[in-house]
Amino acid sequence: MPKRTICARPGTSGFIWRRLWEFPPALGCLALVSEPAQLGANAWGNPTSVFSNTVDTITKTHSITGSNTIVSSGGSFEMGFFSPGSSRNQYLGIWYKNISVRTVVWVANREIPLLDSAGVLTIINPGSLALVHGTGNVIWSPNMTGSTWDPVAQLMESGNLVVRDANDQSGHFLWQSFDYxxxxxxxxxxxxxxxxxxxxxxxxxxxxxxxxxxxxxxxxxxxxxxxxxxxxxxxxxxxxxxxxxxxxxxxxxxxxxxxxxxxxxxxxxxxxxxxxxxxxxxxxxxxxxxxxxxxxxxxxxxxxxxxxxxxxxxDNCDNYKLCGPNGDCNVGNLPPCGCLSKFVPRNQTEWGNGDWSYGCDRRTPLDCHNGDGFIKHSGYKLPDPRNSWFDRNMTLGECEMVCLKNCSCMAYANLDIRSGGSGCLLWFDELIDMKELNVNVQDIYIRMASSELGKNSYQTHRLVNID
Structure with missing residues (x-):
């Protein structure tokens, strides 16, 4: 059989599936495979030796198969083969060692289960960790960021499975399960x-x-x-x-x-x-x-x-944008959706029928060039920031001025609330997914027409202070 190179399947994230001999030659791939005999017995389901439960590392001469496992150095985590729930399929996974209820925290071959107990986790030549079936199929293998002729796989006390060079004690990993x-x-x-x-x-x-x-x-x-x-x-x-x-x-x-x-x-x-x-x-x-x-x-x-x-x-108000743009969700109200202070339903008929997806509009349109202002709202989950801009160094006053000069800026707040507040977060376009909270953690200042600005005006849901 001619030499072949193992490549990652397009679209996978850090994993390799396929037969060892399936791919044509290519550059930049993980492991070079030649004749089956050159792989050694480990690659075909007959490991040279198997770890006991006191060992945390897999090498070229030590593998996992059957009911054998490896255990992290402090005894917190264990790795081996398991079948979840009522399934008869076999998976390679990591679970808590000292917890009586088996709790799996990571699975290698999530999408390609083993249909029997013939799987082996081993090191194949010239230097790759692989989950191999007895028929010769590579079920799973990590797509390492570097290469080595002498890799080891170690189960860390954190529950992280890492692949590194056997002689590298610097903490540099060629691959780690925490990344996937x-x-x-x-x-x-x-x-x-x-x-x-x-x-x-x-x-x-x-x-x-x-x-x-x-x-x-x-x-x-x-x-x-x-x-x-x-x-x-x-x-x-x-x-x-x-x-x-x-x-x-x-x-x-x-x-x-x-x-x-x-x-x-x-x-x-x-x-x-x-x-x-x-x-x-x-x-x-x-x-x-x-x-x-x-x-x-x-x-x-x-x-x-x-x-x-x-x-x-x-709770129900955590459902994303339940009350639509510029809506105000309060889990203590029935129905839970209302409009922000000085806003009105955009579609009154649908709103009355319980469809709040249209959201709300300002009852008085903004007039940016003739002067707008801001009303402070306290005790809210801040709007979705995916259409926002921030600056870590601005003061709140500078933040207000930047927002006021930009007619597309609809609200602003401190970026960081520690030590009295710092930084600037600006929202553009509509305010999405706001929710009333039972505590006041952070203030947000919402742009309103100047005619709507009145000192200490009492609103339906809360007292609104005007700067």
Missing amino acids: PCDTLLPGMKLGKNFVTGLERHLSSWKSSDDPAPGEFTYRCDPQGYPQNILSRGSVELYRTGPWNGIGFSGRPNLKPNTIYKYEVVYTKEEVYYHYELLSSVISRVIMSHNGVLERWTWIDETREWVLYSTGPA
Whole structure:
């Protein structure tokens, strides 16, 4: 058999599927494969030796097959083959080692299950980690960023599976599972995008409790305009957290500092990402469930069970743009939708029939060139920032002046609410997906016609102060 090169299938993200001999020669691919005999016994389902449960690393002479597993150095995570729910299919996955309820946090071959127990995770020549079926098919293999003749795969205590050169102890990884999440976000994982490499990390639900293939729902950190997290079903947005304000997301004010975990959004020229770190020995994880709900769970040792800590969306007003443009959603009202102060329904008939999608308009049109002003609204989830602009260094007064001079600017707010507030966030066009909150975390200043500006005017839902 002539030599062949293994290439990633177009459209895949970091993975390789296909028979070893299927591809024509090509440049820049991962592993060079020649005669089956040259691959060694490992590649065909007869590993030279198998790790015991006290070893965390796979090498050219040690593989995983059958019921054998590897375990991270501190005993927190285990990797091996499993069958989810009532399924008989076999998958290679990572789960918590010391939790009695098997809880899988990552799956390698999500879309291509093994139909029997003949799978082997091994190193094939000349230097690639691969999940190989006994028939010779490569079911899964990571698309590494570099090459080495002596790779090892190690399960870290964080739950991260990494591939590195056996002689490289610098912490440089050729590939890591944390870059390709499934439905679970573990402490230390990044949810976001690297602007330099283009790598985007997001959660995707399982299809069902029996099928870990990517389902309908995703959860990602969206940097458009200014960062916020968005839950979607396919291309349809279902829920958003609101923009990051330096302390938390504007739409999740109840997520206060706690003793379990801390979280933040990091936004630089190179990357943007959301992540969290645990503050104690409590085990906690975030999952994108196959039911379309983002859930945080914590493990309770005393009762030996997972307990639901928080969910998103939290209520009906978290449904994306339920009340339409310039609408005001209040979960305590029936119906929940109203218009922002000094706005009126755009289509009164449909609004009265319970269709709020048309939203609201200002009752007095803006007259930018003859003078507009702003009304301060407090205690709101800030509008969708995907059509916004920001500056980290402006004061709130400078922010107001910039917005006032631009007739397309509809609202402004501080970018960061820490230390009395700093920076500037401007919204253009309509204000989408605003929700009344039970606490006042951040103020937003909405553009109105000058004739609507009146001091301490009392509105239907709240007291509105005028600057």
